[in-house]
Amino acid sequence: MANHSRHTLHHLRQLINRDPDRFSTNVYSRMFAIDPDLRDLFPAVMAGQRDAFFRVIDHILDVIPAETGHTELVEFLAQLGRDHRKFGVRPEHYEVIYRALIDEFAYLLGDHWDTEAEETVAQAMMLTTGVMRGAAETAPMPALWTARVVEKFRITRDLAVVRLVTTAPLRFAAGQYLEVHVPQRPRLWRNLSPSIPPNPAGELEFHVRAIPGGAMSGAIVAETRPDDVWTFSQMHGTLRVDPSRPVLMIAGGTGLAPLRALLIDMARRADSPPTHLFYGMRYPGELYDLSVLRRLAATNPWLTVTAVSEETADPWWITSPNTPEALGIEHLVGTLADVVPLAGDWTERQVLIAGSAGMIETTRRRLLIAGVPGRLIQHDPVH
Ligand code: HEM
Numbered sequence: 001m002a003n004h005s006r007h008t009l010h011h012l013r014q015l016i017n018r019d020p021d022r023f024s025t026n027v028y029s030r031m032f033a034i035d036p037d038l039r040d041l042f043p044a045v046m047a048g049q050r051d052a053f054f055r056v057i058d059h060i061l062d063v064i065p066a067e068t069g070h071t072e073l074v075e076f077l078a079q080l081g082r083d084h085r086k087f088g089v090r091p092e093h094y095e096v097i098y099r100a101l102i103d104e105f106a107y108l109l110g111d112h113w114d115t116e117a118e119e120t121v122a123q124a125m126m127l128t129t130g131v132m133r134g135a136a137e138t139a140p141m142p143a144l145w146t147a148r149v150v151e152k153f154r155i156t157r158d159l160a161v162v163r164l165v166t167t168a169p170l171r172f173a174a175g176q177y178l179e180v181h182v183p184q185r186p187r188l189w190r191n192l193s194p195s196i197p198p199n200p201a202g203e204l205e206f207h208v209r210a211i212p213g214g215a216m217s218g219a220i221v222a223e224t225r226p227d228d229v230w231t232f233s234q235m236h237g238t239l240r241v242d243p244s245r246p247v248l249m250i251a252g253g254t255g256l257a258p259l260r261a262l263l264i265d266m267a268r269r270a271d272s273p274p275t276h277l278f279y280g281m282r283y284p285g286e287l288y289d290l291s292v293l294r295r296l297a298a299t300n301p302w303l304t305v306t307a308v309s310e311e312t313a314d315p316w317w318i319t320s321p322n323t324p325e326a327l328g329i330e331h332l333v334g335t336l337a338d339v340v341p342l343a344g345d346w347t348e349r350q351v352l353i354a355g356s357a358g359m360i361e362t363t364r365r366r367l368l369i370a371g372v373p374g375r376l377i378q379h380d381p382v383h
Contacts, residue, residue, distance in 0.1 A: 005120035006065040008112070012121070013061040015108045016054065023057075023104065024050035030100035038096065041088050043187050056080065057101075057128075064124050074131055081132030085143035086179065086189060086233040091136065094129040101125050145171075147204055149228040155288045156318070158210040159254070160221045163203065164230060170198035172235035174265035175258045175352075177380065179233035180206075184219040189233065193354075195257035197265040207289070209254045237380045241266060245350045245376075247275040250336050250363055252355025256289055258380075259354050263296060263303065272302050276344070280308035280336040280355075285320035294327045306330045308339050337362040341370035353379040 016023040028046065032039045042049060060077075063069045105121045106113045147166035154160050172178055174197035179189050196205045210221040239258055241247055249259045256279055266272040281287050287307050297303045307324035312333050314320070324331035332339045336359060340346075351372055353360050360379045368374055 001065055004116055008109070008117045008120045009061050009065045009124060011112065012105055012108060013058060016058060016061070020054040020058070021047075021050055023108075024054045026107075027053070027097070027100050027104050030103050031096050034096050034099060035093075038093065060124065060128055064127070074127075077128060077131040078135035081135040082139045082143075082234060083179075084132065085136050085139070086181070086231075087187075089136070091133050094133040098125055098129045101129075144231050144233055146229050146231050147202070149224060149226050149230065151226060152224050154221070155207075156286060156320075158221060159286075159288060160208050160210075160224070162206045162208060162220060162224055164205075166202040166204065166232075168202070170202060170204070172198055173240070174198070174261040175239035175241075176235045176237040177258065178235050180216075181231040181233070182216060182220055182224065183228055183230075184223045185216050188216050190216040191236065193237070193257040193261070195260045197261045207254045207257050239352050239354070239378055239380060241273070241275075241352070242350055243269070243271045243273055246273050246348065248340070248344075248346045248349040248351045249275060249277040250340055250351070250353045250355070251277065251279045252336055252359040252363075253281055255353075255355030255359070257354075259352060260289065260293075262352070263293075263300075266302075267296060267300050272300070274302050274304075276304045276306065276349075278306050278308050278332075278336055278340050278343070280310075280339075282310045283314045283318055284309040284311070284323050284325075284331065285314035285318035287322070287324065288320075290324060290327050290329060291322050294329055306332060306343065308332050308334065308336055310335055335359075335362075337366045341366045347371045347373070349376065351377045353377065 028050070060073065063073045102122060102125060105125075106118070109117055109121075145166065145168035147164035147168070149162060149164050151163040152160055172194065175193075177191045177193040180192045181189050192206050192208065194204050195207050196203065208217050208220045210218045237258065239262065241262055249263075251259045259277065263275070263277065266275070277293065279287060279290070279293065284307065287309065290305075290307060293305045297305045307329050309331070310333070314323075332343065336355070340363065346367065347370075349372070351367060353363050355363075364377055364379065367377060
């Protein structure tokens, strides 16, 4: 890339960083001025949206003039374009945002907006919108599919199991997560991991914990009813088991779901490697799935399950008969990050971790310190 072009993109980046919110607001205003109907695609409050939009444009202006990172940028934009289908964005909308971006950049550069600058910026934005649009148009699967809730029950005050059936072919692998939309929260999409592998009957199961302040999880636990129709978009996630190496699985809370789906999938195979699952919660009585895991371990000799809780005993408000002791399952006390590295030699194992961002990070760090090679540790992106 010519020096002049590089300089133009650096300069623009500095300009938009002076007032990111103003930049995004202006681009959206220009877009809605060209086509007012587009406003309906967005939620009423757009602050978070503006922030996300700014960060992507800032990233693009940073990477295009750089020596490396172009392949990753193109893949990132392609994924963003495929994701945009579920927001109702159509190919022709990219021409509108292209126009809005170019107009805003011309305004920002002022006297510096000459033919060369225009060409540089046009190329960068053509790449951005072209890749997003192209990926959305060529993506092979339908953008959206639906499933109907057939059953929901609460396991604890804040934890629910939801079962659904769909007639659409299930396009995900055990261990992956799906983008989900529920009728109680229009326009909101969240990632949820099915807790069973895909099956020919089209059954889906999710374990959802209401997180304080979590708009979707709270609505599911409190309001989901049979016959609700949930919409699904794409699947993501790369957790998988290599049958040639023993496995260590570490599940924090409802992070159990993808690992449970993998275990059920492994139970159908003849070549499953020795697997040790550590399943942790704060209180022993919150380990809601222990009885299912015990059944799974009883019929699959390659599987060992250890329960982990931060507290030794339950508080008075938890009354679960399924404590580790009652089920005859080994029970260790502490956090997963403290307990698991000391519970065995894991240096030869492939390790799969699922849970909260904090839990994943600390556990991964402790395992690295305990000598587990980083390349053997898998977890999904930490949000
Ligand atoms: C340069 C092209 C674009 C970029 C860089 C971009 C960037 C983004 C980003 C980063 C998000 C948040 C994604 C997430 O939370 O998963 C988003 C969401 C969204 N974008 Fe875009 N976008 C572009 C073009 C468009 C166009 C052309 C439209 C339609 C007119 C559009 C409509 C939306 C909508 C409706 C949402 C979801 C808002 C919500 O419900 O929270 N975007 N966009």
